[in-house]
Every structure is written in structure tokens, then in C-alpha cells.
Amino acid sequence: MNNNYITPDYVFETSWEVCNKVGGIYTVLSTRASVLQQRLKDNLIFLGPDLGAAAHPDFTEDIALFADWKEELAKYNGIKVRAGRWNIPGSPIALLVDFSTLHLQRNNLYRQVWEWYGVDSLNAYGDYHDSAMFGYAVGIVIDSYFRYYKLKGKKIIAHFNEWMTTFGLFFLKRYTPEVATIFTTHATSIGRSIAGNHKPLYDYLTHYDGDQMAGELNMQAKHSVEKQAAHYADCFTTVSDITARECTQLLGKAPDVVTPNGFEDDFVPTGKQFNIKKEEARSALKKVAECLLTYQLPEDTLFVATGGRYEFLNKGLDVFIESLKRLESSESLSRTIVAFLMVPAYISGPRKDLQSHLSGNDNIPHGNPFVTHQLVEPWHDPILSSISWSHLTNAQETKVKIIFVPSYLTGDDGIFNKSYYDLLIGTDLTVFPSYYEPWGYTPLESAAFSVPTITTSLSGFGQWVNYHQQDIDQGVAVIPRNDSNYNEVVSELVQQIEHFAALTPVQVQSARKKAATIAEKALWEHFIEYYDKAYTIALSKKR
Structure with a gap:
């Protein structure tokens, strides 16, 4: 560590x-x-x-941990806390x-928070209330x-991630100023909303006023709490x-430092185990695809594949599907492509007909040939x-097939019964053509x-990769994107996929090694x- 740094x-x-595994911040915290x-x-x-209790399978409570303090906290502050260990590498304490x-x-x-720091909660709705009360309770807990x-x-840091926690920051600023506070926004609420509402975020960024846009998009409370936390x-x-x-631009405060998201690779198999996992994953992907499509695929x-949160435009799902449509009519594509969209949606469970066929029953699935689970209101x-709209059919004679996997892949989805990572390793190529992606753990x-x-x-x-004019044979391809170059x-994307499909096995192996080398730097x-x-x-x- 640099000697000029102050160690907390x-x-x-x-x-x-x-x-509470609901998004990318879980990965940030749990790997760091x-x-x-x-x-x-x-x-x-x-x-x-x-x-x-049911919502936290990776938490192990230790009733004896901080027992006296927890009793006093409940008695004098009315806040109950469960203490234990987060079941991740390092097993840190979690409250x-x-x-x-x-x-x-x-x-x-x-x-109170309005009078102290000008946070306007007047138009609050939805998840704002739980988030604000959680943050305030955390402030009480740290102070206690x-x-x-x-x-x-002591040199103490209280680090608050995202707007949902910021009431704790305000509490400590007011009552425990000895504690140094950090606020990290992983994506501004108003920026995500602008992008998600089909408004051009990047071409017009310097012309947007965050407060004005918050009013227009009914985001006043979330924007206010985030903006004030950034300033205070x-x-x-x-x-x-x-x-x-x-x-x-939108919060009126430049970050003091950019903290890019790293990760740990301890969940990546090594040696012989890597090849075993890869073959198992490819076999599972092929089996499900063939059962759903009702015909055999070429070797x-x-x-x-693509995956991540279901944000159709922000994650570039529209771009991916359009590229598949164009690939289907491409004369340059000589191999069959099966594209898996691993994007959790609102489902009632696995498709029973597909489950039956996977288990060896001869009853051929007669449902939707594009989806593995039963969607609610498809x-x-x-x-x-x-x-x-794309007119892709998944017919046997077509070159491009598309399969929508709308379930969380945690190992018990009823179709694959493997985790996302245990399937990812079996894919040949992934595509994440995002429009709004503050970091991007999936690539x-x-x-x-x-x-x-x-x-x-x-x-x-x-x-961060900054491989702008590089091809996919370099391991990671970065396509220039802005508000007005959708077709480009x-x-x-079509050209990159065609290029990859034409690589020799030796070239593919080289691209795989280069991808891993880039990841190691993060x-x-x-x-x-x-x-x-x-x-x-x-x-x-x-x-």
C-alpha cells in the first residue's frame, strides 16, 4: 500500500x-x-x-456475536439487529x-432530513420509503x-452504496461527525431514468438539468437524496x-475519485476442472436447445449468449435481437448459431412439457419454440x-436460433438446473451491446x-478496456456506440459475430486466452x- 494513504x-x-443477491452491487461487495x-x-x-430469514440464504447468524450491544441497541433505540457472517470468501461480519x-x-x-440537508422527500413513492428507513436505521446502528x-x-469509515442507503450518511453527519463518510453511486437514478425513457442521454448530456429532469420523470425524491449525498x-x-x-452534469458534483469495479476469480474453475465444467455446460445447453427445438443441432x-438485468433498451437487447435477424440472412455465415438470452423475467415456473421431454418422455413440446419457462402475460x-417482429422462426433449416431463458439461474430453475456461471463457461461467445451500463460485470x-x-x-x-478498433479475436471487442448510430x-455486431464464427480452432483458443488476460487486469x-x-x-x- 502507498505510504501516503491513511489506513482506516x-x-x-x-x-x-x-x-441480498439482487444485482451487480452484490458482486462488487462480495468479491472485494x-x-x-x-x-x-x-x-x-x-x-x-x-x-x-428465508431471504438471506448466504447469511449465518451468530447469536452470541455482539450480544450485549444488540440488547442495548434494541432497548434504547428500538432497532433489532441480527449479527453473523456473510458466507462469501473471507466470511466477514454482517449485520x-x-x-x-x-x-x-x-x-x-x-x-428532519429536509431541515438538515435539504432532501426533498415530498413526492416519495414505492421503494423510497423502505430504503430511507433502512438507511436511517443503519445510521443509528453505526452511531450506537x-x-x-x-x-x-479511531479512524472510521462509513461507506454508503447507492441512494437507498443515504439517510444513514445524513444521520452520521448530524450526530456522529467523527465518522468519515463515503457515498458511491453505481448509476445515477436520473441518468438511468433518462436512458430508460427513450431520451438521448449522451448527445444532450451537457444540456440536461438534473433537477428539471427529475421533475419531468417523477424522480424528485430519489434524485434529491442522491444529489445531496454526493455533495455532503x-x-x-x-x-x-x-x-x-x-x-x-446531473448531480452538480464531480466524483472525488473513480473506483472501478474489480472482482475475484476464485469462482472460475482451473486446470482439468475447467474443461470438465465446460463440457458439462455445453452438453446442458445443447440438450435443452435440442429438446426445445425438437431437432438435432450440428456439432x-x-x-x-447474453444475460443480466431485464432492461430491454439499456442492456441492448433490442440491438442483439436485430443483429440475429440480420445474421439469419447473411451469406457469410456458414455455421449454425444458437443465441441464449439469459434474462430473468416474470415467470410462473419451468415449462412442464419441456421438463417432461428433458426427462426422457417422448412427448414432444408443442409450446412456444423460443422460451424455456412459462412467462406470466407473455x-x-x-x-x-x-x-x-424479427420473423425468426427457429425452424431446422434456418441458421440462427434464439432461446429466451427468463429464469434466475441459481441451480434450481427446473430446466437447466445449473447456475449462470455453470452455463456461461460452456458458451463460445457473449454479447452485451449496452446503451446504459455504468460498469458492466457481465462482459x-x-x-x-x-x-x-x-x-x-x-x-x-x-x-476501461478501450479496445475500440479491435476485433473479437483480441478477446474483447468494444463497439463504438452513441445516441444516433443504432444501425452502425x-x-x-453482425460483422464481429461473423468474424468469430469463421475463426479456426487455434484462433479461437488465442482469443480465449486474450480474454482471460484482460479479465486478470481487473x-x-x-x-x-x-x-x-x-x-x-x-x-x-x-x-
Whole structure:
């Protein structure tokens, strides 16, 4: 570590995704934890929402841990906390905070935070209320811990991730100013909303006023709490240069430091196990595809995949499906392609007819040839609508097949019964043509599994790689994208997939190695320095 950095004695890190796997922030925190835990031991404490025992399968409670303090916290502050270990590498301490009692005084707390820091919660709705009360409860918990264990004089960091936690930051600024605060936005709420509402975010970024757009898009409360946290935190960070520009314009505050998202590769199989897992995954993908399509696939079929959150435009799902449509009529494509869209949607469960066929029953599936699980209201689904519009048929004589996998892949989906990672390793190529992607774990994870990947210049990861004019045979291809070049992006994506499909086995192996080399450069051992800078900036304000 650089000798100029100030090393914290304690780090309290808060997120709605602590022991709660709902998005990419879970990956950020859970993979970074072991590096910090090696330094801080049990002085690294994560705080997340208590959503009930069934909601936290990766949390192991330890009733004896902090028993006296928890009793006092409940007695004098009315806040109940479950303490234990987060079942991730390093097994750090985690506190799950029950914030439900604070709803009784919610309006009064909103008034307080308005008077203290100008946070306007007047038009709050939906998940804002739970998030605000959770954040406020976390502030109470950290303050109580600070006083009970007499930490005055210690170098303490309280790190808040995303707008959902920021009421805790305001509480500490008011009542425990000795604690240095960091606020990280992984994507601005107003920027995501602008992009998701079909408005051109990038071409007009310098002309947008964040407050005005928040009013137009009914985002006043979330935008207000995020903006004020950015201004009042001792250190404000975000995850990529592209999001830093967004913050500067829409929040009126440039981040003090950019903290790119690293990861740990301990979940990637090695040696003989890698090849075994790869063959198992490819076999599973082929079996499900053939059962769904009701015919055999050529042995050299190219398995292409995309995945992630169901944001049809922001994640570039529209671009991917359009590229598949054009590939179907391509004269340059000589191999069969099966494209898997692994995007969780609203489902009622696995398709029974497909399950039956997979189990060896001769009854051939007669349902939708594009989807593996039963969607609720499929007629409203954007992916199925786009497939229908594309006129792809999945007929045996066609070169391009598309399969929508709308289930969370956690190993028990009823069709594959494998995790996302256990299927990813069996794919040949992944595609993530994002329009709005502050970082982009999915292409990074793909590269870590030695699966060449295509992303765009509008993703933080794509900008970090900066391989703009490179082809997919370099392991990661980054397609230049902006608000007005949709057709060019689709055309370039088609060319990259065609190019990859034509590579020799030796060239494919070279691309796979280059992808893994790029991913290795994003390990936390390389990126943790950015957090050291953030800690130093925040702690230097407490001297």
C-alpha cells in the first residue's frame, strides 16, 4: 500500500445488497470483501436490510456475536439487529438491520432530513420509503456501535452504496461527525431514468438539468437524496469515467475519485476442472436447445449468449435481437448459431412439457419454440415481441436460433438446473451491446471464464478496456456506440459475430486466452488502490 494513504481502523459498509443477491452491487461487495478483510479482520462490518430469514440464504447468524450491544441497541433505540457472517470468501461480519419500526415516525424523519440537508422527500413513492428507513436505521446502528465500543479517536469509515442507503450518511453527519463518510453511486437514478425513457442521454448530456429532469420523470425524491449525498459526503465516488461525467452534469458534483469495479476469480474453475465444467455446460445447453427445438443441432453449433438485468433498451437487447435477424440472412455465415438470452423475467415456473421431454418422455413440446419457462402475460413481454417482429422462426433449416431463458439461474430453475456461471463457461461467445451500463460485470465475468465477449463504448468496462478498433479475436471487442448510430452498432455486431464464427480452432483458443488476460487486469488486487484513495480523502477531512 502507498505510504501516503491513511489506513482506516474500521470500515462499515452499507448496501441494500449485503447478503441480498439482487444485482451487480452484490458482486462488487462480495468479491472485494476478502481483500479488505485480510487487512481489517473483524473491523470490516457490512450492514444490510433484514428481509426475513428465508431471504438471506448466504447469511449465518451468530447469536452470541455482539450480544450485549444488540440488547442495548434494541432497548434504547428500538432497532433489532441480527449479527453473523456473510458466507462469501473471507466470511466477514454482517449485520442485518430491521428498520420496520421507523415507519411509524417516517414523516417526522423526512422533515428532519429536509431541515438538515435539504432532501426533498415530498413526492416519495414505492421503494423510497423502505430504503430511507433502512438507511436511517443503519445510521443509528453505526452511531450506537461507535459509542458502545468507545471508538472515539479511531479512524472510521462509513461507506454508503447507492441512494437507498443515504439517510444513514445524513444521520452520521448530524450526530456522529467523527465518522468519515463515503457515498458511491453505481448509476445515477436520473441518468438511468433518462436512458430508460427513450431520451438521448449522451448527445444532450451537457444540456440536461438534473433537477428539471427529475421533475419531468417523477424522480424528485430519489434524485434529491442522491444529489445531496454526493455533495455532503466526505468523499464521493462512482464506478467509471462515463458515469463520472453523468454525475458532474446531473448531480452538480464531480466524483472525488473513480473506483472501478474489480472482482475475484476464485469462482472460475482451473486446470482439468475447467474443461470438465465446460463440457458439462455445453452438453446442458445443447440438450435443452435440442429438446426445445425438437431437432438435432450440428456439432459445430456456435453458442452465443447474453444475460443480466431485464432492461430491454439499456442492456441492448433490442440491438442483439436485430443483429440475429440480420445474421439469419447473411451469406457469410456458414455455421449454425444458437443465441441464449439469459434474462430473468416474470415467470410462473419451468415449462412442464419441456421438463417432461428433458426427462426422457417422448412427448414432444408443442409450446412456444423460443422460451424455456412459462412467462406470466407473455403477450406483454418485450423480448418475445421483438422476436416475433424479427420473423425468426427457429425452424431446422434456418441458421440462427434464439432461446429466451427468463429464469434466475441459481441451480434450481427446473430446466437447466445449473447456475449462470455453470452455463456461461460452456458458451463460445457473449454479447452485451449496452446503451446504459455504468460498469458492466457481465462482459468482465465472461472474459474471466475465457469466453470472448463483445460490449460497447457506453459501458464502463468497455471504456476501461478501450479496445475500440479491435476485433473479437483480441478477446474483447468494444463497439463504438452513441445516441444516433443504432444501425452502425447492429452492423458492427453482425460483422464481429461473423468474424468469430469463421475463426479456426487455434484462433479461437488465442482469443480465449486474450480474454482471460484482460479479465486478470481487473482483479481487486489491482483496483483496491482506488478505494485506498477514497478512504484517504474521507479520513483527511477528520484530522
